[in-house]
Amino acid sequence: MEIFVYQKGAHQVEEVFTMENIPELLANPDNLVWVDMEAPTVEEDKILSSVFHFHPLTIEDARVTRNAPKVEAFADYLFFIVHGVKLETNSFNFLTKELDGYLGKNFVVTYHHENFRSIDVVKRQVRNSSFVCRRGADYLLHQILDELVDLYLPIVDDFDNSINEIEERIFSQQRSNNAVLEEILSLKRSVARLRRITSKQLNVLYRLAHGEFPLIEEAHLPFYRDVHDHLQRVSDLADSYRDLITGLLDIQFNVVSNRTNEIVKFLTIFSGIILPLSLIAGIYGMNFENMPELKSHNGYFITLGLMLAVTVLLLIYFWRKGWIFQKDEDE
């Protein structure tokens, strides 16, 4: 647990306080108190109820990590759940991390089980300058959400790359069908997950940004709207990716079916040429006693010439059907 306290007019944020100081710190409306609880101990966890007197249901929500984003107003504080994202290494998958928190008149509590890069960034900002704290608790919270949402965009850009990559693989046909299908499926699941999370999170940010909660000063609403707009962009892109990914299955299917077409065409042309020649050979392989051609001196060579002629005629036929010698045809 880290405690940052900024007293109105001070030049710096203080970090010297401990859990025990929180009640007196909160009592002074000139203080802005940020309590960040990362993987809190049981001891630390208790202050949520004993010191802050938060609603037991919200504390329960904070302790587990299977909640969807939401925001709830209570008499003198807001409870919110938002999700951050983290790219999984070497895959286009990503993980979501739950960040629970409370916003009061003069405090922000952030509660999370995993490390958040965005929170680390804000901590650094808070330490470097009192700027972020000077405008009050709601502005501090906005800063945290802003950093958190900014980390979504790389994920979305990554999807764009993944879709392009899979597209290339489909057309180049260098990966096996099933490998491509599994990648598409996995991407589909990831985008579905992103859409599910952002749609809920957008709703949270929309409500924060549109003056529903008096704890957020009207002058700070544009900042929340800004965060909302950034996430909206993420959500819009995720929506359009979904459509594109569904299309990939059709494309892959089209490509496979065209490949089959090419192979069958080859088989057909090949059989179409060899079978008649074999028939000719078969006919002159018959053992009838009276087959005049067999006795002809040049019969064998005429027959070979006949075979060549048949071959040429069939090639011309296939060419006129557009099955061979198409310069634009991919194989």
Next chain:
Amino acid sequence: MEIFVYQKGAHQVEEVFTMENIPELLANPDNLVWVDMEAPTVEEDKILSSVFHFHPLTIEDARVTRNAPKVEAFADYLFFIVHGVKLETNSFNFLTKELDGYLGKNFVVTYHHENFRSIDVVKRQVRNSSFVCRRGADYLLHQILDELVDLYLPIVDDFDNSINEIEERIFSQQRSNNAVLEEILSLKRSVARLRRITSKQLNVLYRLAHGEFPLIEEAHLPFYRDVHDHLQRVSDLADSYRDLITGLLDIQFNVVSNRTNEIVKFLTIFSGIILPLSLIAGIYGMNFENMPELKSHNGYFITLGLMLAVTVLLLIYFWRKGWIFQKDEDE
């Protein structure tokens, strides 16, 4: 029929009362009366109209079990229908059970034809401690709904497993096509059913949780909101499963069509090599009198060599077309 009575300030819930006591129990506003009617007898059934004076349409609804979830407000009570779920053994199917009930100022009536695990749990809680009853009838009802909704999540998790399992079967191709299709169809129906039920049930919980009914104290609304949020999660997952299951049909189709492609490719390569060799054999099987090669001492061995050469050339051709010796190709 089981009757639980909690008198304000008491330490324990009383279970000694019978049907006949209900009118006087209800008359005392300090009493909280919970009447649980499981597969009620005709006798028991009658108290709905004779003692509680519920609207005849609601009683009719309670008696049959083909209703969708709903909640209706009457002058001094609420009537609700919700659905519980139960996994069918050895299948990813599930059954729904209808729970009808009434919420009054100081009573809860639950009416069901089948046993409900969630109700048994609440009964145990009520017997163990008066905690659940101390906050009134609306809190007791919340407890029942909470337990009931909590049993949805295992079902949904089960779907997730089923989808993964089917996916694996599709790629491993160890089950027959039709068996896989039937499983997909059955899963699709189950998810459609879950979505239909949860969407209605969500609406019921939303209305209960948002202060529409004065019978539910404002201080207890967050508890109902909590139940709503849990079911919302179930519903969101069911929604995204639907998309994934529809995708499975495409995947399965893609896999079958790729398998056909592989088989046709094999046939083509095989015929492509054997047919020309057979033609060569056929040619030298002709019975022309004048075929110089036949008399050559090494003609036979040269011909065998020719066949080998043709084979090698064709293999090279197929390899350059990318049809054989692809290290990444699945078969």
Next chain:
Amino acid sequence: MEIFVYQKGAHQVEEVFTMENIPELLANPDNLVWVDMEAPTVEEDKILSSVFHFHPLTIEDARVTRNAPKVEAFADYLFFIVHGVKLETNSFNFLTKELDGYLGKNFVVTYHHENFRSIDVVKRQVRNSSFVCRRGADYLLHQILDELVDLYLPIVDDFDNSINEIEERIFSQQRSNNAVLEEILSLKRSVARLRRITSKQLNVLYRLAHGEFPLIEEAHLPFYRDVHDHLQRVSDLADSYRDLITGLLDIQFNVVSNRTNEIVKFLTIFSGIILPLSLIAGIYGMNFENMPELKSHNGYFITLGLMLAVTVLLLIYFWRKGWIFQKDEDE
């Protein structure tokens, strides 16, 4: 035209009145007058304008039978159009019948060109007991709508059976592809029709059930809500059937394409075994003078053995590829 008159407090409904009595009957607010016009004569038809003074547009709507369900409020009466359904014999198709009508303070007019089973049922109820009439015109109308909507459910259940039946046919492959496709198409049209009608009818019932029209007493709204809920169930089922039927086309396609796969596999295995054997036979059918094997005493039998060995090796190869001897494979 049948006229039923119930006077407040009477024990029975009177059926002795004729068209001429209607004006005086209506003048008495203690009378409840139900005029049922089935395939009315031109004479009868006239009373709509001459006696009841209904809006000419509504009368025009009543006369033709191509209207969608709707309800419209006028100064002192409601005009409504609802649709009943009737199963077509030996098909999963159904017909809709238009029922037009008016609801006034003390009268109900029903106007239809075809016979309605539901109206016959209500007539029987009205004759048997004055119960239905005692609560006024709006309750009588509710009764008619209730019976009418109740006849939708068998249709919907029938769809369920049809879908299951088609599914079985698809998997059993006992019907031809086109026959199955035509059945799916026909079912699809029927469900689309049902959805179109119920969605409009639901809207009519919703407006009747939610207190929009003062002609319907508040105490009777629950009864209308009940009718609405029943139709809602029909509509929900129709919605989910639509999804299932669309899925059937995919399934059918999957099954056909798998069947093709099976057939191609057979062809490939068969050719794969026979072609090499034929090549061997062809080689030893060549007429070279110097072919040492031909002179070997056991050459023929060794060759037959070679053919057997090739066959066994190929069978093993196909078995390892998973193309034959799969116990789970359907053919």
Next chain:
Amino acid sequence: MEIFVYQKGAHQVEEVFTMENIPELLANPDNLVWVDMEAPTVEEDKILSSVFHFHPLTIEDARVTRNAPKVEAFADYLFFIVHGVKLETNSFNFLTKELDGYLGKNFVVTYHHENFRSIDVVKRQVRNSSFVCRRGADYLLHQILDELVDLYLPIVDDFDNSINEIEERIFSQQRSNNAVLEEILSLKRSVARLRRITSKQLNVLYRLAHGEFPLIEEAHLPFYRDVHDHLQRVSDLADSYRDLITGLLDIQFNVVSNRTNEIVKFLTIFSGIILPLSLIAGIYGMNFENMPELKSHNGYFITLGLMLAVTVLLLIYFWRKGWIFQKDEDE
């Protein structure tokens, strides 16, 4: 330009006036003036601004013909754009024609570049009887819109026929695949166009019919509602056609893929029978010196018998696989 003037109480509509009379005619509130401008000259066109003083944007809209249906209220008149339809000869395509117009207290202006059948019909009515004009400008406009919308239904019925026809062609397989696909595509475009236009036009009629504009008397709203309902029916049908047409592509695909299945089955059965027989013939065509069967007196006939036996066994095998002699199978 045609000018129809009806003076209150008159028995007939006057057609003797010219452009110059319009200002004085409008000045008299007892006059109803209908100015119909079909392909107006530049001179005529000017009166929109010089006499009527319409907003310049509306005049600009009227002059071009690429606008979507809309209605806009100005201080003392309405501007509307609606679309009529016209079937293209010998195709299931249709053209839309734009009708612009203005409705004032005592005037209607209709402005169009093409001839409208519906307007000609209303002109005839106006000349025959003053009935249409007696109820004022808003009723006259309703009459025009009613006739215009009535001409949509034949188009929609035509779609129904076209869909049925294409369906039949698909199953009968008498037209080439590409011809059918092009018809489906063309129909799809037509229905998309119809839906786009009707959805906007419905919105226009909805606003006209629901009392948004005080220029339309409340007593005439039911007439506008009637027009709205008719177009609604068109729109509903177009919606359901869209679904059916999309389904046609799937059906066509299913039929083609089934046809391929049939052909491949034929090839397989044929090869499956001929290849083994050819192998047998090949074996006894080998030139080994020691082949005992060749010397047997009945060897040839036994071999022919063997071939027959193989054929019969294979036919039985294919029959048991369900590939041949299926009475219900379409080919």
Next chain:
Amino acid sequence: MEIFVYQKGAHQVEEVFTMENIPELLANPDNLVWVDMEAPTVEEDKILSSVFHFHPLTIEDARVTRNAPKVEAFADYLFFIVHGVKLETNSFNFLTKELDGYLGKNFVVTYHHENFRSIDVVKRQVRNSSFVCRRGADYLLHQILDELVDLYLPIVDDFDNSINEIEERIFSQQRSNNAVLEEILSLKRSVARLRRITSKQLNVLYRLAHGEFPLIEEAHLPFYRDVHDHLQRVSDLADSYRDLITGLLDIQFNVVSNRTNEIVKFLTIFSGIILPLSLIAGIYGMNFENMPELKSHNGYFITLGLMLAVTVLLLIYFWRKGWIFQKDEDE
């Protein structure tokens, strides 16, 4: 940076002012000041905060170019982001350019990094005549938006052509499958992008056009509505294109699968005729000592006749199956 100043009543727009004059110019409410900043220098950029005192978030938005269209109201000015489009040369792709801007009581600020054709057009208009400026800042902004939206339509028309072109290519089969698929994919992405942008931009224009912002005079709302309607048309067309493009994949697939069908049919007919003939030849190539036909003087010719007869019979069979000699069949 270009500065246009129009003083009320003046005959011409003045362009002689520099950055330094802006504060005094703005102070006079009779001035209309248009500041167009194209790819502004750092110096110029500063006036947004130092002179106009715009909200820092809006300035930040203006500086980067990854924002979606939006409009935000501040105390005495509006901030808006809209997108213009530009066709990419030789492709059906297009680029979007972001235009940020501010509208105040007597000023318009436009801020963009790329050149805008629409802004150049308005500059020319402003220089030629004071007409555009006479009606105030809101009318000037409308003029800019109008020109900007007018450039969308050529893009949309271009899509229409592209879809038609791809359709033709699919049916003519002159381009390779993959080339066509890549074009469809690319078109799909472009339309998705257009839909995403126009839907947001429509919302901006809707809010501007419906009196939400008092900075826009009511008399000028119809002009904004006009711009909105034009973009609505673009958006509607983009919507319907999306459907058509998705259909193209199905069509392409249908065409490929039909092509496969044709090829397989050819193979089948060809094999179906040659294989039996080869069998006959094979039979008479057997070396049995006792084969009576071989000794028949005309055996050879009878056999050739038999082959011909078999060929004719098979051709008749295939013709009756509808596989050959169909005049309407495309190949």
